[in-house]
Amino acid sequence: MSRRKPANDGPCPVARSVDVIGDRWSLLIVRDAFDGTNRFGDFQRNLGVARNILSDRLRQLVEAGILETRPASDGTAYKEYVLTERGESLFPVVVALRQWGERHLFARGERHSRLVDRKTGEPIPFMAPKAGNGDALMPGEAEVRKLT
Structure with a gap:
């Protein structure tokens, strides 16, 4: 191919x-x-x-x-x-896709695999972009500066 x-x-x-x-x-x-x-x-x-x-x-x-x-x-x-x-640096990409799928592609209560911290057994916290000050960064608060 x-x-x-x-x-x-x-x-x-x-x-x-x-x-x-x-x-x-x-x-x-x-x-x-x-x-x-x-x-x-x-x-x-x-x-x-x-x-x-x-x-x-x-x-x-x-x-x-x-x-x-x-x-x-x-x-x-x-x-x-x-x-x-x-x-290995693709890990956040895979986690983001997983978390998006968990939120949007499963019915409430529908069972699915879980990603957990191996040491604690706790679910991985939701990933989201953050501003320089640590606040959540929403799509309207960011822009792509394209080359001219």
Whole structure:
């Protein structure tokens, strides 16, 4: 499968980010990597994605520096896909998507998985942008300064 042409290689960070990580399978691979999945077969079983698509997305994530391959930690001939520092920095993005989904895509009382602090077992607090003084920053209080 050939890599698609970037939608926008201009000065917009959102467009560049979507070109790298905005694909459904790429985001779900990153999500599963945060959950400890690191082998091709395990990604395929968890996601139910076709082998050729999974292979392509893993390659793209490695090329983008989000994942790296390493020899299997158990000494077998397999390789493992591990989040890089760049990949780990996507954690707030995955958490924000999760929290948005929890708020808007589940009926009241509908059960779903929970993201909790491993040490305390407490749910992760809701993430929201903050102004320099620590107050919540609403969309109307921020602006994108575009290049002229």
